[in-house]
Amino acid sequence: MKISHVKQDINITPELQARIDELISHYPADKRKSALLPVLHEVQDAHDNWLSIELQDKVAEILNIKPIEVYEVVSFYTMYNQQPIGKYMFEFCRTSCCAIRGAENLMDYTCNKLGIKEGETTPDGMFTVVGVECLGACGYAPMLQLGDYYRENLTEEKMDALIEECKNGQVKLH
Ligand code: FES
Structure with a gap:
């Protein structure tokens, strides 16, 4: 899939943030990146099943990693969608x-x-x-x-x- 230029509303609700925090808590404090895949699943599920560049940047910010570290994972696995998809x-x-x-x-x-x-x-x-x-x-x-x-x-x-x-x-x- 190609990267989309469609604007996506980003909404990290308190419930989603709590779920993300819970996933991050499974790993040592200096290894937050290890939670990247499950966090991406949670965030994608909460955003109409796709991940815009802006949303990927947000995930990088949450995990305190570089955006490229998110991009390379999202673009590798087909279970992450980089553009809006059908229901x-x-x-x-x-x-x-x-x-x-x-x-x-x-x-x-x-x-x-x-x-x-x-x-x-x-x-x-x-x-x-x-x-x-x-x-x-x-x-x-x-x-x-x-x-x-x-x-x-x-x-x-x-x-x-x-x-x-x-x-x-x-x-x-x-
Ligand atoms: S070749 Fe289709 S599921 Fe393995």
């Missing part, structure tokens, strides 16, 4: 087992059905489709991650049903 993000595994079992065709099918290309979000802000590397569920290929859950042994029919479930608000993300 439902289909993260298709496209590594070997899933590729052999038709992941690319399935991703194309889904993109065509939603009228977007890989990496894009539908204009109504509902769906994003991205390709990611192995998610460790190779025996259930092809598969995707949606929120905190995996959808496995996918077919075009299952994608049709999943999209309908999302549209009807029947899908649990967390």
Whole structure:
């Protein structure tokens, strides 16, 4: 994903700050950086599931580390989003087992059905489709991650049903 220039409202609520403090407390005072990954998850969850540069700078400030130390982590892991994403993000595994079992065709099918290309979000802000590397569920290929859950042994029919479930608000993300 490319870095976004969309402005993001940053709101470190007392509840979020307390959760961050609790995560930081798991590590020695001079090793606050060790809390970076879980803190990024918490902050992202509280900000519509994405991390603007300004928000990444805020995380650096909270952890008392350099902004580049946050950027390099956020840009490395696909679970951190650098631009606004849809309410439902289909993260298709496209590594070997899933590729052999038709992941690319399935991703194309889904993109065509939603009228977007890989990496894009539908204009109504509902769906994003991205390709990611192995998610460790190779025996259930092809598969995707949606929120905190995996959808496995996918077919075009299952994608049709999943999209309908999302549209009807029947899908649990967390
Ligand atoms: S290759 Fe797709 S989950 Fe491992």
